[in-house]
Amino acid sequence: MSLEDGLDKLSLNDKHGADRDHINTQILDKHAHNIKTDELSVTRGKTSKDKANRATVENVLDPRTMRFLQALKSRGIISEFNGCLSTGKEANVYHAFAGYGAKASEEDQECLPNLEERREYAIKIYKTSILVFKDRERYVDGEFRFRNSRSQHNPRKMIKIWAEKEFRNLKRIYQSGVVPAPEPIEVRSNVLVMEFLNRGDGFASPKLKDYPYRDREETLYYYHTMVAYIRLLYQCCQLVHADLSEYNTIVHNQELYVIDVSQSVQPEHPMSLDFLRMDIKNINSYFERMSVDIFPERAIFQFVISDNLERFEGDYTSAQDLRQYVAKTLRPKSGPDDEAEDEVFRSLHLVRNLGGLEERDFDRFTLGKFDLLKSLIAHDNQKVASNFTASEQYELSSSSDDEISEDEDSNEGGSESEDDDGESGSEESSDEGEWLEKSKEVKGKKHEDKDSKKQRKTDAKEAKREKRKTKVKKHIKKKLVKKTKSKK
Ligand SMILES: Nc1ncnc2c1ncn2[C@@H]1O[C@H](COP(=O)(O)OP(=O)(O)OP(=O)(O)O)[C@@H](O)[C@H]1O
Ligand SMILES: [Mg+2]
Numbered sequence: 001m002s003l004e005d006g007l008d009k010l011s012l013n014d015k016h017g018a019d020r021d022h023i024n025t026q027i028l029d030k031h032a033h034n035i036k037t038d039e040l041s042v043t044r045g046k047t048s049k050d051k052a053n054r055a056t057v058e059n060v061l062d063p064r065t066m067r068f069l070q071a072l073k074s075r076g077i078i079s080e081f082n083g084c085l086s087t088g089k090e091a092n093v094y095h096a097f098a099g100y101g102a103k104a105s106e107e108d109q110e111c112l113p114n115l116e117e118r119r120e121y122a123i124k125i126y127k128t129s130i131l132v133f134k135d136r137e138r139y140v141d142g143e144f145r146f147r148n149s150r151s152q153h154n155p156r157k158m159i160k161i162w163a164e165k166e167f168r169n170l171k172r173i174y175q176s177g178v179v180p181a182p183e184p185i186e187v188r189s190n191v192l193v194m195e196f197l198n199r200g201d202g203f204a205s206p207k208l209k210d211y212p213y214r215d216r217e218e219t220l221y222y223y224h225t226m227v228a229y230i231r232l233l234y235q236c237c238q239l240v241h242a243d244l245s246e247y248n249t250i251v252h253n254q255e256l257y258v259i260d261v262s263q264s265v266q267p268e269h270p271m272s273l274d275f276l277r278m279d280i281k282n283i284n285s286y287f288e289r290m291s292v293d294i295f296p297e298r299a300i301f302q303f304v305i306s307d308n309l310e311r312f313e314g315d316y317t318s319a320q321d322l323r324q325y326v327a328k329t330l331r332p333k334s335g336p337d338d339e340a341e342d343e344v345f346r347s348l349h350l351v352r353n354l355g356g357l358e359e360r361d362f363d364r365f366t367l368g369k370f371d372l373l374k375s376l377i378a379h380d381n382q383k384v385a386s387n388f389t390a391s392e393q394y395e396l397s398s399s400s401d402d403e404i405s406e407d408e409d410s411n412e413g414g415s416e417s418e419d420d421d422g423e424s425g426s427e428e429s430s431d432e433g434e435w436l437e438k439s440k441e442v443k444g445k446k447h448e449d450k451d452s453k454k455q456r457k458t459d460a461k462e463a464k465r466e467k468r469k470t471k472v473k474k475h476i477k478k479k480l481v482k483k484t485k486s487k488k
Pocket of ligand 2: 260
């Protein structure tokens with residue numbers, strides 16, 4: 001079935017002749033030659049030909065999907081379904097005009113305003129081919145929010161989850177109000193309706209990749225904004241984009257909009273930090289090609305994940321304040337030393353806690369090749385810590401201690417007991433212990449008064465209780481280590 005056949009069937013293009021003709025001439029006629037598979041001219045890029053070849057209309061607009069579109073129309077969500085904006089490997093994006101809403105009477109429907117006055121939507125329709133969704137499992141697996149659905153291996157259901165995931169992520173970003181994103185309107189099976197980011201002349205606003213920067217200053221502005229947004233996504237929206245690039249950001253009304261968030265994950269996802277590092281690398285390499293003085297990847301990473309920013313006096317939810325901070329505080333990469341440091345950073349294995357370890361990681365874990373995020377955070381906290389009192393330092397260390405230190409590995413053999421609720425020294429061989437050592441040096445427990453001692457002990461207990469929540473059970477650890485050894 002071709003798109004035109006589909007549209008005929010849907011009867012989405014058969015009413016309100018006069019005002020619509022204008023836009024249809026603009027959108028449909030102008031691109032009649034490529035309506036089936038090609039993108040509109042604004043989205044036509046180097047790779048579109050390949051994509052177009054792969055993306056057949058049937059891949060997306062199957063009868064079932066057509067029924068969902070029809071349902072959107074009968075509910076008054078959309079009134080017209082137009083040309084294809086983009087054919088990607090996972091989804092096609094179409095243009096549509098908004099309807100009058102479900103409650104609108106027949107009469108209202110008859111006198112819809114001119115097309116120019118109607119809201120425009122982008123409709124993302126996910127492909128249902130099996131090949132595409134295979135790779136998606138790793139983004140859904142490990143997501144607490146999708147814990148009940150990850151075992152579904154039915155492609156239809158998987159795509160539905162994927163579309164819902166994008167809808168929820170988009171909603172979260174949109175509602176946060178701190179990072180611009182198109183407004184999500186509706187999701188139904190593999191069809192997602194969102195606000196269309198319009199350049200003002202019937203065409204989509206450009207992707208960052210196609211945006212014609214006025215000058216160097218503007219390029220730098222978007223780089224700093226992007227870095228600030230990565231932090232805001234992480235800290236305020238609790239999301240790592242996981243496919244952030246110049247292709248998945250749109251410049252609309254001089255603002256940077258984040259799109260394509262189906263694969264975005266929460267910070268608790270076992271791979272979130274790897275995805276974050278990858279996002280930073282992609283963004284850096286794009287802006288480096290745009291001749292921007294980029295910051296070291298490691299510095300951006302720390303900026304994103306740090307709870308506290310050194311000498312930051314602005315509003316933590318303000319992109320503007322963060323952008324200014326980034327511009328003033330982060331030191332651009334200079335010379336081979338910084339590059340070497342980033343090389344090392346890229347090879348680090350980042351884990352939050354042992355709960356996030358996968359079996360393959362145990363090979364490296366047992367071979368002692370493990371690098372931990374802890375070192376990064378500890379490094380950062382030490383800098384921040386100079387501004388804190390000893391007991392605050394301790395709190396700082398225990399609050400950031402949802403990841404486990406290498407020393408914990410040495411506890412593997414056994415002084416530690418799974419149900420030990422006490423605060424015996426044997427458990428304090430981790431960084432937590434280091435912090436305690438420091439706090440001893442500064443304050444000296446001998447002179448500690450009763451109340452603060454009691455508080456310290458309660459804090460320590462609480463910290464350990466928290467830590468145990470994310471801990472891999474000892475018998476599981478042992479089993480995995482044994483398995484790894486027997487493989488050798
Ligand atoms: N809300 C929107 N407003 C305007 N254009 C949009 C919108 N959403 C998507 N697009 C256009 O459609 C393209 C593809 O969207 P998106 O990245 O979400 O899908 P995708 O399947 O990941 O595509 P790809 O595989 O090409 O990355 C975008 O690059 C953008 O040009
Ligand atoms: Mg995309």
